[in-house]
Amino acid sequence: MSEPELLVRFTEEDAARALRNDARDGLTDSPKWLSPKWFYDATGSDLFERITTLPEYYQTRAEQQILQRRALEIAEVTGAATLVELGSGSSEKTRLLLDALRKTDTLERFVPLDVSGSALRAAVESIALDYPELRVHGVVDDFTSGLSALDAGAGRLVAFLGGTIGNLLPAERAGFFAAVRAALRPGEWLLLGTDLVKDPGRLVRAYDDARGVTAEFNRNVLRVLNRELGADFAPERFRHVARWNAEQEWIEMRLRADRPMHVRLPELGLGVDFAEGEEIRTEISAKFRHDRVRDELAVAGFELRHWWLDDAEDFALSLAVAR
Numbered sequence: 001m002s003e004p005e006l007l008v009r010f011t012e013e014d015a016a017r018a019l020r021n022d023a024r025d026g027l028t029d030s031p032k033w034l035s036p037k038w039f040y041d042a043t044g045s046d047l048f049e050r051i052t053t054l055p056e057y058y059q060t061r062a063e064q065q066i067l068q069r070r071a072l073e074i075a076e077v078t079g080a081a082t083l084v085e086l087g088s089g090s091s092e093k094t095r096l097l098l099d100a101l102r103k104t105d106t107l108e109r110f111v112p113l114d115v116s117g118s119a120l121r122a123a124v125e126s127i128a129l130d131y132p133e134l135r136v137h138g139v140v141d142d143f144t145s146g147l148s149a150l151d152a153g154a155g156r157l158v159a160f161l162g163g164t165i166g167n168l169l170p171a172e173r174a175g176f177f178a179a180v181r182a183a184l185r186p187g188e189w190l191l192l193g194t195d196l197v198k199d200p201g202r203l204v205r206a207y208d209d210a211r212g213v214t215a216e217f218n219r220n221v222l223r224v225l226n227r228e229l230g231a232d233f234a235p236e237r238f239r240h241v242a243r244w245n246a247e248q249e250w251i252e253m254r255l256r257a258d259r260p261m262h263v264r265l266p267e268l269g270l271g272v273d274f275a276e277g278e279e280i281r282t283e284i285s286a287k288f289r290h291d292r293v294r295d296e297l298a299v300a301g302f303e304l305r306h307w308w309l310d311d312a313e314d315f316a317l318s319l320a321v322a323r
Contacts, residue, residue, distance in 0.1 A: 080157035177300035215240030
């Protein structure tokens with residue numbers, strides 16, 4: 001077994017700087033916002049794992065079902081020698097792809113990329129142990145900016161799963177797809193997970209579960225700001241709101257102040273006033289249709305070759321080739 005490698009391109013100092021910049025930009029904007037990337041400290045990651053098991057939250061189960069059925073076909077179509085996973089986390093779902101590519105005997109390298117060094121280190125060590133024939137090269141970086149420096153490798157398949165693409169605004173999505181295409185050669189592949197447009201009631205329930213786990217996950221971003229920036233948010237004074245935006249076809253998660261308040265952020269030298277009922281947008285989660293996925297990929301230089309759905313037609317996996 002070759003020793004796994006871990007390249008740190010996004011340090012703790014980089015993360016602290018990015019948090020300060022995002023908090024200052026978002027909390028001084030009108031309307032206020034915070035980036036969803038700051039949900040995922042250790043507590044937030046644990047809460048999200050709980051969310052994925054809730055009855056209202058179908059996405060993880062739906063994508064898993066598709067991968068279980070289609071992983072071998074994906075391996076056969078792509079013949080990938082290098083699998084790159086963006087936003088890797090624990091890499092659990094990717095094991096289905098690794099197992100399939102092991103069967104086709106084409107895979108040589110696995111390159112997981114994630115902004116969390118601790119999560120990625122654990123994933124890299126686990127994968128290297130269970131797949132000793134692979135060269136495993138983890139990259140600690142933000143998936144929205146780390147693509148340009150990825151090792152060229154050979155015969156690459158880039159996997160971006162979990163519907164995370166929906167957290168990007170349309171202009172950000174366009175930039176992301178363009179960056180992925182710029183990093184790939186013609187004939188290399190992108191595997192994309194997207195949640196689909198469906199009954200708004202089901203969508204809202206998926207982001208506002210009866211047990212309140214998603215509400216705690218949403219409020220956790222304020223606890224991150226309290227810990228990292230010395231802020232004095234009172235998270236319990238902010239109500240979790242999940243709203244369907246029919247025009248944009250996305251879910252918006254927000255935190256609504258239940259009274260007027262003044263919040264101090266000493267690390268930023270900043271004070272922020274909230275009116276009663278004022279909201280912070282913390283996440284969008286865009287939902288997709290086939291034609292939108294096909295057209296956005298085409299603009300970036302990809303051709304959509306395969307479109308796979310789960311039984312309930314809630315979620316899609318797209319396989320696209322770089323032209």
